[in-house]
């Protein structure tokens with residue numbers, strides 16, 4: 162009789178259940194199957210895939226998925242696993258299945274940011290009560306290690322700001338609009354066919370997906386419960402081909418950014434409240450800024466912390482294989498804990514900072530106005546800005562039909578210094594009311610300068 166060659170051969174195998182066999186689920190099954198020996202050595206026990214929950218067992222699938230493992234009984238499956246990996250997405254039945262898994266003593270791994278941003282505290286509490294792990298690296302920025310760095314590596318520091326591109330679909334769409342002149346709909350279709358988009362891509366284009374990720378990152382960075390409803394959110398549906406072209410002409414690139422930062426609001430009596438601000442919106446980023454160079458479905462996240470200074474995380478933010486990499490990293494971590502004892506981090510929300518209103522955010526702005534092309538117009542517009550203490554950084558004026566027919570209408574592009582959203586809104590209203598202004602074509606924030 163030969164001696165066992167490694168501890169993985171003598172320890173009982175850990176039973177792994179996968180819920181959902183779509184873009185990510187299929188790639189997770191592939192890695193669990195093809196990397197089985199390496200994973201066993203890294204964990205110290207074999208990972209035995211005991212079932213894959215699907216809606217319909219008869220649908221044709223990638224041959225890497227053993228048909229004998231398919232089941233439509235997700236509830237039954239979670240009861241017989243040590244590790245449950247949820248990749249079906251959506252709020253329900255994902256939430257109840259994860260809670261059931263936890264109740265039965267399983268550690269859980271999920272890529273479901275929508276669920277975490279809505280019901281994270283419920284899942285954390287259940288996992289804590291059961292003494293199991295809740296891991297979710299794939300839920301934010303796909304393959305990029307960002308949850309673990311913020312949750313663990315920076316746990317000794319004081320994070321000031323997290324800023325980045327966290328939605329691959331919208332970055333892909335904006336990139337294709339800028340480089341190929343595609344319209345939004347065409348570019349979204351491409352993102353869907355490449356496996357980047359959510360089951361309903363509205364979640365991507367309307368900014369809900371990025372907002373959920375911003376909420377998760379803000380919760381971890383600021384030790385405060387932040388839910389999707391706390392995030393000021395704007396998607397990319399109002400970004401036009403014209404905006405994209407003007408951005409390029411003025412030295413910028415349009416990106417959908419997620420920003421979570423410390424800030425304060427001042428009350429009328431002069432007292433201030435410290436808190437955090439979390440927002441997702443399209444913004445102009447200077448063409449030379451590292452975020453401007455983030456192409457296709459790639460993501461990038463900057464973290465500014467007091468002692469660490471600036472950190473940058475970059476990589477593939479969407480797609481089956483990259484996301485599966487992050488999922489497997491979590492599976493190995495939670496499986497190791499089951500072999501060696503111990504647990505990963507629990508919820509940290511002790512700071513309980515207030516979430517400040519969006520109107521308190523301070524940024525620079527670029528506004529594009531169609532104005533009458535005659536003397537004195539700029540002076541009138543400038544007076545409105547000055548009256549509201551919004552200071553001008555630069556002005557550019559071009560005939561509207563630049564390169565084509567010259568009309569009596571000019572385009573005025575004004576970039577401001579930092580102003581509050583509140584001051585900006587009142588400025589735009591006053592500018593719109595000027596006789597010489599035909600229309601305010603667009604107002605975009607400028608970030609990263």
Ligand SMILES: NC(=O)c1ccc[n+]([C@@H]2O[C@H](COP(=O)([O-])OP(=O)(O)OC[C@H]3O[C@@H](n4cnc5c(N)ncnc54)[C@H](O)[C@@H]3O)[C@@H](O)[C@H]2O)c1
Pocket residue numbers: 180181182183184185186214215216235247248249250251254272273274275299300303356357358359360478479480481484
């Ligand atoms: N695709 C990506 O790039 C990516 C990246 C990071 C995170 N995620 C997240 O990963 C999860 C899965 O995403 P995806 O892109 O693989 O989606 P998908 O739509 O390709 O796959 C989900 C699968 O789950 C199945 N499913 C849904 N409800 C089910 C149920 N009740 N029982 C059994 N099966 C069910 C669906 O039929 C589908 O096959 C989502 O939470 C998503 O937000 C996806």
Ligand SMILES: N[C@@H](CCO)C(=O)O
Pocket residue numbers: 300301302303327328329330331357358359365370478479480
């Ligand atoms: N739909 C998401 C998947 C990654 O979470 C995106 O495009 O970024």
Ligand code: NA
Pocket residue numbers: 298299300301302303304305306307308487
């Ligand atoms: Na990640």
